[in-house]
Amino acid sequence: MSIRFDGRVAIVTGAGVGLGRSHALGLAARGAKVVVNDLGVGRDGAGQSSEAADAVVAEIEAMGGEAFAHGADVSDEAAVEDMVAQAVDRWGRVDIAVNNAGILLDKTFGKMEMRAFAKVVDVHLIGSANVAHACWPHMRAQKYGRIVLTSSASGLYGNFGQSNYGAAKAAMLGLMNVLHMEGARDGIRVNTLAPTAATRMTADLLPEAAQELLAPETITPGLLVLVSEDAPSQMIMGAGAGSYAETRIYETRGITLMDEDNTPEAVAARLNDIRDPQDQEQLGDAFGQTRKYALSAAKARGLK
Ligand code: NAD
DSSP states (O other), X not given: OOOOOTTOEEEETTOSSHHHHHHXXXXXXXXXXXXXXXXXXXXXSOOXXXXXXXXXXXXXXXXTOOEEXXXXXXXXXXXXXXXXXXXXXXXXXXXXXXXXXXXXXXXXXGGOOHHHHHHHHIIXXXXXXXXXXXXXXXXXXXXXXXXXXXOOHHHHHOOTTBHHHHHHHHHHHHHHHHHHHHHGGGTEEEEEEEXXXXXXXXXXXXXXXXXXXXXXXXXXXXXXXXXXTTOOSSOEEEEETTEEEEEOOOBOOOOOOOGGGOSHHHHHHTHHHHTOOTTOBOOXXXXXXXXXXXXXXXXXXXXX
């Protein structure tokens, strides 16, 4: 079965260049009507232009597709609401939201101004929440929605000089987990993409040979699956150069100390046991942890 998006309406943020452009073209090539959102800023968020988004719309129209450009700054709630309203006015629905817009303001933490920290969180986290929030009532009403958040290895694993970006990208997981739960009954599925691509964002970091292998187009097939009819939900998909993998969060089995033994010294003495990965498991939700600890404490005391 081929994956198609005929009759679906998609919004792709930051779709003028790089990964967003590739995602927008990939969706349009398989039948989606696409809102090509882009503020047209530099890598650091400075400037503004509609040129890149207009060029992507022209590319989509040249292949016989339908698209319009919208220059909303994703961190501006009113502008995002206007964009979603325009999509719904024109095409009657909004099925897919690909949150991809992003900027970098790298500095080691000691040298970083908190303004730069907040700005990066604003674009990545608040921007993604703004888009999801504006789409939410439409997706709930039509009992169908696909939302992707874009994280990064920087958020999942850490990267020197990116405390703002890493924090914002890790926050995508928290947003995904809760939207996945709240959206499930209305047919809304929410996933996270953790790409690694050669774009202007990584232009000075990658050798030329790696840049060719890591073209944005090598990632878009994975994104298309995450927003397809049969999409999974709550998946963190790593993608780049044709490789795909899933990142998962596990909790170790851990230990339980009785009150008289529950001292910092005892915890320190058992750190290796606490961190032992044998029998680690994925917890289904926040109460999974509460349940596990309360049950362990009760069991240690011989209670039922
Ligand atoms: P890019 O810099 O090539 O493109 C980002 C686009 O977002 C630009 O067109 C820019 O104008 C737009 N944008 C920025 N701020 C915006 C705002 N406030 N409102 C609307 N549009 C805005 O970046 P890219 O490399 O294609 O990255 C796309 C996404 O993937 C980003 O979220 C990035 O953090 C993430 N990512 C990229 C990589 C990588 O290797 N390139 C790795 C991990 C994560």
